[in-house]
Amino acid sequence: MPASNFESLHTRILEDIRSKIIDGAWPPGHQLDKETELAVQYGVSRMTMNKVLTELAANGFIIRRKRIGTFVAQARTQSAVLEINNIAEEVAALGRRYAWKLSSEETRPLCANDLRVLGVKRATLDDTAICLKGLHSADDEPFCLETRAINLTAVPAAATVDFEKNVPGAWLLSSMPWSSVRHSIRAINVFGRDAHLLQLSAGSACLEILRKTQINDNWITFVRLLYPGESHQLIAEFGEQS
């Protein structure tokens, strides 16, 4: 291995092995030489080799078993990483002009209809919430319709925010700590007010993303994002090098 010193040793070795797997040179089931031998072959210490193999195992490329050895894994599940971004950034990345327009805002407890639309089983119904609806647009075209509830008990600061000027998602992201998030994605036909706000004809297909955000068993916010179906895609790549 000629040392082009742009990357660290373990990064280069990792890429080398990964490419052997992805290019098919080492098919699933292929047994790798053992850690100590690989270390000698690559001219590094066992710890460095271990770091490489541990990371490959964590990413699912190989399976390691004590006493048996290390094998290339079967590519069983196509796990794909979706980056669900801040919508303003998403629009900006497409080189389009972003705008947010609030269309309704109420402060009240969640009702059964809210839970249905937002895909939530049960929330603490006593919690007072801010219920919003608004449109994200790109170059004045509807881009995404947002329906959101924010838990005022958990996020009291939200009461003082002007959501005509502050995009709710961005405000929450910047003012809240890390949280656990659950997404579900499906396709639906839109009708009525939703279709009208998105300037779509009734029955058009839309991509619906429901997001549930919570911290420590307290719900923070529920969102429903509706994207005009034909025009919006989620992209996920997997297995690429570099």
Next chain:
Amino acid sequence: MPASNFESLHTRILEDIRSKIIDGAWPPGHQLDKETELAVQYGVSRMTMNKVLTELAANGFIIRRKRIGTFVAQARTQSAVLEINNIAEEVAALGRRYAWKLSSEETRPLCANDLRVLGVKRATLDDTAICLKGLHSADDEPFCLETRAINLTAVPAAATVDFEKNVPGAWLLSSMPWSSVRHSIRAINVFGRDAHLLQLSAGSACLEILRKTQINDNWITFVRLLYPGESHQLIAEFGEQS
């Protein structure tokens, strides 16, 4: 840290720090003590502490800068991992009876219409391909309509396979090495033959997943999976411990 010896040191420390971040005890921007101090606090060597912090940084929870220190990151992008499984397993996981029915099969070069349906810019048009269409069902209900092209030049073995009995995706997965995959997901309205095969009325919303699989610049297979929109969801979780 009392040593409940179920997990390794670095795993326990990692979970400890991760929970501090996800529970909000350490908000974004919070500066962690320096590596050497944390090592002393947890009673481990600096290398072990480094392993923990390196992994947290790789997962985007913290940001590390030489001479400056280590900080809790802003939760900027909600990256979510989608596991796009083998459909038979997916159906089985729902406790339903799986079946596959091939509805058409042809061997011929790809035409412009194929490329449009499968969302492909250009393939090597000289390649002869097997073009399939078939239905995955769960308890005799349509579950997913698959339209697929397999590159016979890259996968000559496919010519001898009986795709009435062998589900194409599962066969490819088991007989091919690792590969790079690109997914795109959107919502569409279905009509015509697709709607008919899925037993949906014209115009119903469907989730469309396009998948492009290649090895080393050679395309292996293009697939289009159509799921009845209302009934199927992709789920992605993030930030959960354990």
Next chain:
DNA sequence: CCTGTCGATATGTATAGATAATATCAAGAT
């Protein structure tokens, strides 16, 4: 005021060595 140099400091990478955990294999006991 700008610019370069240098030291201090925190992280980044790599090594050698040691010990522990564990799955398999084979020999021996029942």
Next chain:
DNA sequence: ATCTTGATATTATCTATACATATCGACAGG
């Protein structure tokens, strides 16, 4: 034939140490 047990090979984890590298701050020179 089957179970038990111990030896062994391999990975898993942890430590102590060393040097590399990026960056900040201070100070000096123009």
